[in-house]
Amino acid sequence: MFCYSVDKMPILNDISGSFFKEKITTLVGPSGSGKTTLLKMCNGLISQTSGEIFIEAEPIDSIEPTSLRKSIGIVLQNAPIIQETVFDNIALPYTLQEKILTEKDAISFLEIVGLDHTFLYRQAKDLSGGQKQKLSIARSLVNNPKILLLDEITSALDPTSVNEIEQLILNLNQHSRVTIVWITHNIEQAKRIGDFTWILMNGQLVQSGKSDILTASSNEQIQQFVKGVQEI
Amino acid sequence: MTYTALSLTLIFVLIPLVLSRTLKLNLEKDTIIATIRSITQLLTVGYVLKFVFESESFIYIFLMIALMIITATLNARKKGKTIKGITWKIAATLVIVEAVTQGILLTFEIVPATAQYIIPISGMLIGNSMVLSILFLNRFTAEIESSRDQIELILSLGGTPKQAIHKQLTNAIRASMIPTIESQKTIGLVQLPGMMSGQIIGGADPIQAVQFQLLIIFALLTSAGLTSILIGFLSYPTLFNERLQMIRSSKA
Numbered sequence: 001m002f003c004y005s006v007d008k009m010p011i012l013n014d015i016s017g018s019f020f021k022e023k024i025t026t027l028v029g030p031s032g033s034g035k036t037t038l039l040k041m042c043n044g045l046i047s048q049t050s051g052e053i054f055i056e057a058e059p060i061d062s063i064e065p066t067s068l069r070k071s072i073g074i075v076l077q078n079a080p081i082i083q084e085t086v087f088d089n090i091a092l093p094y095t096l097q098e099k100i101l102t103e104k105d106a107i108s109f110l111e112i113v114g115l116d117h118t119f120l121y122r123q124a125k126d127l128s129g130g131q132k133q134k135l136s137i138a139r140s141l142v143n144n145p146k147i148l149l150l151d152e153i154t155s156a157l158d159p160t161s162v163n164e165i166e167q168l169i170l171n172l173n174q175h176s177r178v179t180i181v182w183i184t185h186n187i188e189q190a191k192r193i194g195d196f197t198w199i200l201m202n203g204q205l206v207q208s209g210k211s212d213i214l215t216a217s218s219n220e221q222i223q224q225f226v227k228g229v230q231e232i
Numbered sequence: 233m234t235y236t237a238l239s240l241t242l243i244f245v246l247i248p249l250v251l252s253r254t255l256k257l258n259l260e261k262d263t264i265i266a267t268i269r270s271i272t273q274l275l276t277v278g279y280v281l282k283f284v285f286e287s288e289s290f291i292y293i294f295l296m297i298a299l300m301i302i303t304a305t306l307n308a309r310k311k312g313k314t315i316k317g318i319t320w321k322i323a324a325t326l327v328i329v330e331a332v333t334q335g336i337l338l339t340f341e342i343v344p345a346t347a348q349y350i351i352p353i354s355g356m357l358i359g360n361s362m363v364l365s366i367l368f369l370n371r372f373t374a375e376i377e378s379s380r381d382q383i384e385l386i387l388s389l390g391g392t393p394k395q396a397i398h399k400q401l402t403n404a405i406r407a408s409m410i411p412t413i414e415s416q417k418t419i420g421l422v423q424l425p426g427m428m429s430g431q432i433i434g435g436a437d438p439i440q441a442v443q444f445q446l447l448i449i450f451a452l453l454t455s456a457g458l459t460s461i462l463i464g465f466l467s468y469p470t471l472f473n474e475r476l477q478m479i480r481s482s483k484a
Binding site: 046074082093 | 387476
């Protein structure tokens, strides 16, 4: 169980639960419910103000921060990129470790996310939203993470790109055995790809379980939220 | 210069006052305060310098320099309020800049070790370092604010705080040094520097005035480089905690 507060205002309160290894867990909930905060805590970008978070029984506070962040990748909302080429972006995790990523390896990472070698020396800022998102995913894979945290990575994409990225994440989960935690506002997407779902509201974990809780829950708050999202 | 002539220079204060009143710029109060402060501060400094020069005591030289550093620090720190311990960081930077530049000037006997040389040169160097500190802190805090997602991206991929903030740090260092470098490119062509002009008006040989001006502009280059780099490297670690996380701040 853990909490996170800013200036004594609780952002996450009494959160207790598990993300299952090699499964896909989706996080859903209204804006401001603390989903992004939760992901950043798992990646070590922020720390809980009380309680503990464990990765395979090891408290994350006891893991050296750079090692933790390499083993738990995060793809942040809006896919931030560095203003250089696609190659520079893909190679960034290696550059930070003063290692060299070969062109061949960079192309293979691009191919995993469905971008071909012709993208390698393009300026990253010139890519479309979907391509930037794919580039962000490819970049997060360079560290070979065992857990991948995804923050609304398809929210601004067209249906084709959404479908491509969902297939890509399913492949990573099924073939590379990467544990996925995915924030989404799309209830259908959460049901489609999630093995499990956490529903967060006002900084609290209201319910967690198999993804059918989104439609089968008797919780009135959840029913209203799901109905509201589907009407948008 | 006679006191009558000095009094007549107030015409240069009247002109902007009249313009401000006519155009409703609302700058009259600030102009009058600035004028009174200039007269009071400079006359006080003039009498203090006269006393220090005549006393020939290194204690007074030291006290004058300490006063300059304290005043410059208190002025510059306003721009870096969000950086923990910024007062001491600026003070340490100014002390190091002063020690290095005066150390070189006095060790190699480039200027005589007298109050007449040490104090004015210190004033120019510390003043320049103060402006550099303000420029650096302004730019650095703005860079951090506008590129939080980039900094967070590098941290999230396993980068260190130094790697995460490298671009913002070097941008701020460059931006704060550029005015010093650029002004030196046109020196003598567009404007005659104040110190050199003052010496020439005072009757000094123009070539000797140029030599002293060169000494100052070269020393300013060192002070500019040292100031920005020292403040930068002293400041950035305080933006992160021991878990290599950016410390939350209302405006940093």
